[in-house]
Amino acid sequence: MSDGRTRAWRRFLRNPGAMLGALILAGVVALAAAAPFLYPEGPFEMVGRPYAPPLSEFLLGSDMLGRDIAAGIAHGARISLLVGCVATLVIVLLGTLIGSLAGYFGGRVDSALMRVTEFFQTIPSFIGAIVLVAILQPSLASVIGAIAIVSWAPLARLVRGEVISVRNREYVQSCVALGMGDARIILVQILPNVISTVVVAASLMVATAILFESGLSFLGLGDPNIMTWGFMIGAGRAAMRTAWWMVTIPGIAILLTVLAINLVGDGLNEALNPRLKQL
């Protein structure tokens, strides 16, 4: 096992795309961590002349209210990463729970749970998230919850498939014969074999969740007290004719972060499932 892990690590480290992604991601994480020290006054503070272009008064310019865009980027990184990680955590818990129950027990449990899953896969997820956030009132929690609720279904399907393929192997059957409890078999015998698939899917889901959040806050469905990249772009739209940087710079931040996470996810996929095709 540890030998396999070392080999997976080596494959990951030798993948130039994955390393580039990891490097950019490390930069974003560092920026997010340093935001309170770099810009202690927070992203909403009006610190100077409005409409200042980049590389003049401020490194990345200022917006129409004289807020430092760099401060918004730094503080926005915290929110993007937070939403991406927490939403993915909820998705993984929910998807793994439902997928493994359906796959392990089969029969009626399976068909009932898969009906529910199919429902969540059918509804248009972004519109569903808009409806949920609009009804629950925009807040960090409702945004994360809405993203998780509309996104767990594909993961549940994936986990179910994996669990079914493991379920009838001999070592699982022998545990059943030994009289081991269902919960223990799922947790100790089956899930460890599914985990590499979940890790790969989850890493790509962080990126999707970040894109989702930016879309919601661009439409004005973000928490009004929190500065996010999507909100910055939505607000900068009004001044697009004269001040291109207000919409361009936060977009590049989203692009780089999502790109980095996707590259790391692809790298993990190739490292952990070398024989499998790309997701």
Added chain:
Amino acid sequence: MWQARLSYLLRRFAHGLPIVLAIVVVNFFLVRLAPGDAATVLAGEAGAATAQYMEQIRTQFGLDQPLYVQFLSYMKNILVFDMGYSFRHGRTVASLIFERLWATLLLMGTAMAISTGLGVLLGALAARYDRKPLGFAIVLFAIVSYATPLFWVGLMLIIVFALNLGWFPTSGIATIGADTSGLGYVLDVAHHLVLPALTLSFFYMALYTRLMRASMLETLRMDFVTTARAKGVAEGRVVRRHVLRNAILPVLTMAGVQVSGMLGGSVIVESVFGWPGLGLLAFESLAARDLNLLLGIFFLSSLLVVATNALIDLAYTLVDPRIEFAARSKRNV
């Protein structure tokens, strides 16, 4: 044969029925999930609602009745597409939605054609020139496009092609005040359609490119391709007749699955470009807190997904005759 197809289509629609029913139930309870009285929610920002007005809404929606009576009347209304009244617009939700539907369908249809067409082409090229500069460039382009937020693509296209170059209009579906009809109107709409359709197809094109490339590379390694080559079939013909036809199937399946995603994308693209479809209507209803209208849009777009899923399944059987109609009652995405 067409009888088998028809019965298959009917069965496919029957399969979608429980989902539609579930959507209706969820819609019904969603309004009641909102903090506060459902009447306040339904009134939205319809103004400083007077006590009398609120009472009117309560009676109209039967909010003073027990829950199961409310639910039954809601079901009855939905069956005839009565989705209530938008106080904001002063019109029924159904009339608003159906008026806007065609613009969204036009946008999505165009974007789907562009994204699958270009995606298949780029993916095939990337596979053909694998490990060569062209293949690498296409893969790089796809990876970057895949990570770009749709609304940002739209805004960048507006800045470059509408504001700076002035090639395309910034928003709307037709020139306001232009008294055009017939062909002139069609061309005007097409001119307005270019940027929104490109924006919406951007992400999906990247997705299909990656998928097509992977699928092509896999098919190229298959035995029947080797056989075709061994028979002396010219390379171009091998690719066109043997590889492309098989490799395209996963892309088709994916395109069907993505209808639901594209509907979400059209909300964003329409809000960026002021394209007067369902998405813009959803955006406007958000701003006005017109939840009833928003739920109507949600319901109709879910119906749209169920219907297209069934149609895609049918198209699938046309492309790949090996698929038994009966065996495809369950979709495995």
